Amino acid sequence: MDLKDLYREVILDHNKSPRLFGRLDPADSSADGHNPLCGDRLHVSLRLDGDRVSDLRFDGKGCAISVASASMMCEAVKGKSRGEISRLFHEVHEVLTKHDTAVPEDLGKLAALSGVREFPVRVKCASLCWHTLNAALERSAATVQTE
Amino acid sequence: MSANPKAVDHYDIDGVWRDFPILAREVHGRPLVFLDSAASSQRPRPVIDAVDTYEKLHHANVHRGVHQLSQEATSMFEHARERVRAFVNAASTREVIFTRGTTESINLVAQSYARSRLTPGDEILLTALEHHANIVPWQLVAEQTGAVVRAVPMDKRGVVSLEAFTASLGPRTRIVACAHVSNALGTVLPVHEITRLAHAHGAVVLLDGAQAVPHQRVDLAKLDCDFYAFSAHKMYGPTGIGVLVGRESLLDAMPPWQGGGDMILTVSFEKTTYNTLPFKFEAGTPNISGAVGLGAAIDYIEKLGIDRIHAHEQRLLAIATDKLARVPGLNIIGTAPDKAAVISFTLDGIHPHDLGTILDAEGVAVRTGHHCAMPVMEFFDVPATARASFACYSRESDIDALVDALARAREVFS
Numbered sequence: 001m002d003l004k005d006l007y008r009e010v011i012l013d014h015n016k017s018p019r020l021f022g023r024l025d026p027a028d029s030s031a032d033g034h035n036p037l038c039g040d041r042l043h044v045s046l047r048l049d050g051d052r053v054s055d056l057r058f059d060g061k062g063c064a065i066s067v068a069s070a071s072m073m074c075e076a077v078k079g080k081s082r083g084e085i086s087r088l089f090h091e092v093h094e095v096l097t098k099h100d101t102a103v104p105e106d107l108g109k110l111a112a113l114s115g116v117r118e119f120p121v122r123v124k125c126a127s128l129c130w131h132t133l134n135a136a137l138e139r140s141a142a143t144v145q146t147e
Numbered sequence: 148m149s150a151n152p153k154a155v156d157h158y159d160i161d162g163v164w165r166d167f168p169i170l171a172r173e174v175h176g177r178p179l180v181f182l183d184s185a186a187s188s189q190r191p192r193p194v195i196d197a198v199d200t201y202e203k204l205h206h207a208n209v210h211r212g213v214h215q216l217s218q219e220a221t222s223m224f225e226h227a228r229e230r231v232r233a234f235v236n237a238a239s240t241r242e243v244i245f246t247r248g249t250t251e252s253i254n255l256v257a258q259s260y261a262r263s264r265l266t267p268g269d270e271i272l273l274t275a276l277e278h279h280a281n282i283v284p285w286q287l288v289a290e291q292t293g294a295v296v297r298a299v300p301m302d303k304r305g306v307v308s309l310e311a312f313t314a315s316l317g318p319r320t321r322i323v324a325c326a327h328v329s330n331a332l333g334t335v336l337p338v339h340e341i342t343r344l345a346h347a348h349g350a351v352v353l354l355d356g357a358q359a360v361p362h363q364r365v366d367l368a369k370l371d372c373d374f375y376a377f378s379a380h381k382m383y384g385p386t387g388i389g390v391l392v393g394r395e396s397l398l399d400a401m402p403p404w405q406g407g408g409d410m411i412l413t414v415s416f417e418k419t420t421y422n423t424l425p426f427k428f429e430a431g432t433p434n435i436s437g438a439v440g441l442g443a444a445i446d447y448i449e450k451l452g453i454d455r456i457h458a459h460e461q462r463l464l465a466i467a468t469d470k471l472a473r474v475p476g477l478n479i480i481g482t483a484p485d486k487a488a489v490i491s492f493t494l495d496g497i498h499p500h501d502l503g504t505i506l507d508a509e510g511v512a513v514r515t516g517h518h519c520a521m522p523v524m525e526f527f528d529v530p531a532t533a534r535a536s537f538a539c540y541s542r543e544s545d546i547d548a549l550v551d552a553l554a555r556a557r558e559v560f561s
Contacts (some may be wrong), residue, residue: 036517039517063501063559
């Protein structure tokens with residue numbers, strides 16, 4: 001168990017200076033995420049261009065892992081389609097939870113999260129933003145369907 | 148405080164520390180520094196041995212068989228009840244009910260006492276610093292009866308003043324339920340005065356003593372509250388067992404809460420007569436080994452002396468408060484003048500959850516989170532805190548290890 005593996009430079013950097021921090025107003029969809037265990041709260045708002053997330057922001061309060069994960073996620077998914085985001089989430093989830101998974105090369109900065117798997121109680125911190133993004137995307141999909 | 152320096156001098160901390168086998172283990176390759184006793188304390192060898200001996204030699208169901216083992220188990224179970232009674236100075240073992248813990252004790256009072264008595268508009272008065280276990284059971288019974296839950300405010304130090312308490316008592320206040328000691332802040336509440344004021348007002352008083360009983364002398368004859376709840380696992384005993392001490396006249400008038408074996412005298416399909424106190428509230432086979440362990444834990448506490456434990460912990464609290472206050476960026480949450488040995492804190496720029504992980508990597512176990520007291524976190528406008536809590540086995544070197552680990556955390560985040 002090495003702390004340097006969890007708190008890598010890129011994670012500390014994104015925690016200190018979160019990218020795409022804030023709220024979009026107006027937004028096409030948004031969602032709140034809450035981890036009652038540690039009190040983390042995130043808000044994700046996004047704009048859609050057809051199937052693609054053309055822009056998004058997050059804000060909220062949380063630990064370094066949750067803030068850095070949200071910041072890197074926002075950078076990674078901006079401009080991507082629902083399908084691409086879903087695949088990316090799957091890959092991140094594997095990296096966060098499975099010890100024997102090789103880290104896919106196309107993960108880019110998100111690969112820094114692989115240290116989290118040595119700290120099982122922290123996996124929820126890193127995945128909170130992805131669940132929140134999913135909720136926002138599902139909400140927008142539901143809206144589209146009802147219209 | 149009541150610390151007697153002479154008593155502290157005679158406190159054999161190294162011997163006490165050695166009584167707790169788990170403290171000698173390592174965590175992540177480092178010596179364990181356990182500073183999370185307010186969540187659950189560790190067990191000394193005499194408690195482990197008492198439970199072990201019971202399981203190996205004496206176990207059978209209680210209050211049932213005429214055979215030898217059942218008599219032995221019953222005798223040990225009831226002996227534990229008497230040990231509890233004497234320890235908190237309750238009037239009679241009829242007033243000492245074994246439960247699963249503080250939470251169940253409070254739920255018992257809410258459902259058996261409060262539910263049949265409260266009417267719409269009646270008020271249940273809590274305080275702002277309660278643990279969820281002393282909030283949610285009252286919200287449930289409020290929903291069932293139309294009663295209203297209110298909370299006495301606290302000040303920025305985490306103090307609930309008698310002025311604030313008096314101002315919160317209303318003509319409809321029927322029940323006052325408050326912590327004896329706050330788990331999140333360490334505040335010791337003025338429970339003698341609160342009880343006196345509430346009684347003068349005609350309200351019944353329940354005290355949540357989970358954080359008080361292991362750390363200071365509790366004399367229920369003096370306190371004169373109507374219900375007092377606590378748990379074994381915070382006082383060096385096993386998990387899954389706790390106590391409700393209730394005023395006999397109230398318990399007598401209360402309907403049983405759960406039905407089953409042991410709580411009846413006769414059962415027919417037409418009519419069941421309930422058992423006498425305390426068995427009326429102990430449906431089903433109880434946690435016998437847990438009670439035996441609790442009895443042994445009380446023996447252990449009395450061997451050390453609860454007043455000497457108190458003095459030892461107060462000395463550690465003073466040292467820790469002083470040393471932590473000198474850590475740059477550290478904010479102590481909860482600064483009541485009368486405190487138990489609990490220090491909640493935040494460190495600027497480092498979320499408590501990150502702090503918990505870094506301290507853990509250094510072998511230092513603290514609680515991080517909302518401490519089952521989300522309204523308290525809300526009041527102090529923090530998402531969570533880290534909390535170091537001390538017990539009879541805590542050492543001054545544990546405080547130094549904590550301070551060193553905090554420096555390491557600042558290093559990681561620098």
